[in-house]
Amino acid sequence: MSGRLCVGCHLSTAGGYAHMGRTAVGLDATTFSFFTRNPRGGNAKALDPDDVAELRATMRAHDFGRLVAHAPYTLNLCSATPATVEFARRAMAEDLARMESLPGNYYNFHPGSHVKQGADRGIELICEGLNQVLEPGQATVVLLETMAGKGSEVGRTFEELAHIIDGVQHDELLGVCLDTCHVSDGGYDVAADLDGVLAEFDRVIGLDRLRALHLNDSKNPVGSRKDRHEKLGQGHLGWDCFGAIVRHPFLRTLPMILETPNELDGYAAEIAQLRMLAGEDVQPAAESAPSSVGGTAQACAKKGDA
Numbered sequence: 001m002s003g004r005l006c007v008g009c010h011l012s013t014a015g016g017y018a019h020m021g022r023t024a025v026g027l028d029a030t031t032f033s034f035f036t037r038n039p040r041g042g043n044a045k046a047l048d049p050d051d052v053a054e055l056r057a058t059m060r061a062h063d064f065g066r067l068v069a070h071a072p073y074t075l076n077l078c079s080a081t082p083a084t085v086e087f088a089r090r091a092m093a094e095d096l097a098r099m100e101s102l103p104g105n106y107y108n109f110h111p112g113s114h115v116k117q118g119a120d121r122g123i124e125l126i127c128e129g130l131n132q133v134l135e136p137g138q139a140t141v142v143l144l145e146t147m148a149g150k151g152s153e154v155g156r157t158f159e160e161l162a163h164i165i166d167g168v169q170h171d172e173l174l175g176v177c178l179d180t181c182h183v184s185d186g187g188y189d190v191a192a193d194l195d196g197v198l199a200e201f202d203r204v205i206g207l208d209r210l211r212a213l214h215l216n217d218s219k220n221p222v223g224s225r226k227d228r229h230e231k232l233g234q235g236h237l238g239w240d241c242f243g244a245i246v247r248h249p250f251l252r253t254l255p256m257i258l259e260t261p262n263e264l265d266g267y268a269a270e271i272a273q274l275r276m277l278a279g280e281d282v283q284p285a286a287e288s289a290p291s292s293v294g295g296t297a298q299a300c301a302k303k304g305d306a
């Protein structure tokens with residue numbers, strides 16, 4: 001693979017797929033994430049083959065890594081309401097069928113909230129759903145996202161994620177997406193002990209399951225179970241944590257998605273800073289971006305040098 005980080009941010013699908021690709025290139029991103037459907041809307045639009053073909057050409061031309069599509073937050077495979085479970089299964093199956101026209105990428109989802117049924121019943125329902133939805137030979141690997149443990153969320157602990165994987169027949173189609181804000185809020189201190197957290201992940205789940213990262217700082221201290229994302233370097237994780245991640249020999253090979261509270265210029269600055277921390281020559285992309293981008297990047301570089 002190329003030596004550059006595969007890093008990008010969450011983008012709006014409003015302008016179509018090719019448009020997301022062009023936006024990503026403008027941010028010096030080499031991956032991105034997007035919602036596979038409107039969280040509130042029922043039906044998802046069919047993909048326009050020309051639009052998808054243009055995105056795929058952009059990805060090839062600019063050496064993109066895998067994309068990390070995101071299922072809507074509202075899907076809940078382990079709801080206590082059967083109709084909600086049924087909708088989640090149908091929506092996931094449809095999303096995965098549509099992603100066959102964009103093969104070789106990831107589909108990330110929140111395992112769900114068990115709403116008073118207990119984590120064991122939640123895990124059972126999630127496994128049932130995945131066993132129904134996953135098609136052997138499909139071109140998309142489905143990622144379970146590590147959760148903060150807000151409310152009755154399943155997937156806060158590595159043990160819960162391991163139990164889900166154990167209960168799925170076609171587990172070759174499953175991986176994990178580690179969200180730095182969520183794991184920290186969930187009680188894993190990635191800021192103070194990144195290697196320790198990875199060792200624990202390896203012991204419980206196996207590091208080969210780790211396929212993508214959501215890079216978010218956290219507004220709250222470790223163990224808070226809040227799930228409030230913060231801009232990189234402005235929360236409880238700090239730039240040292242993200243620097244360690246982009247220099248880590250294994251983590252630096254994974255797609256990294258920013259879901260920080262930013263507009264596009266803020267994302268461009270964070271991507272540039274991550275590339276700098278990884279030791280890359282950062283292209284003067286900042287010149288074409290609003291002036292605040294260069295300012296932020298310089299301020300961060302100074303801090304990093306000190």
Ligand SMILES: [Zn+2]
Nearest residue numbers: 070109110145
């Ligand atoms: Zn998520």
Ligand SMILES: [Zn+2]
Nearest residue numbers: 145179214259
């Ligand atoms: Zn996330």
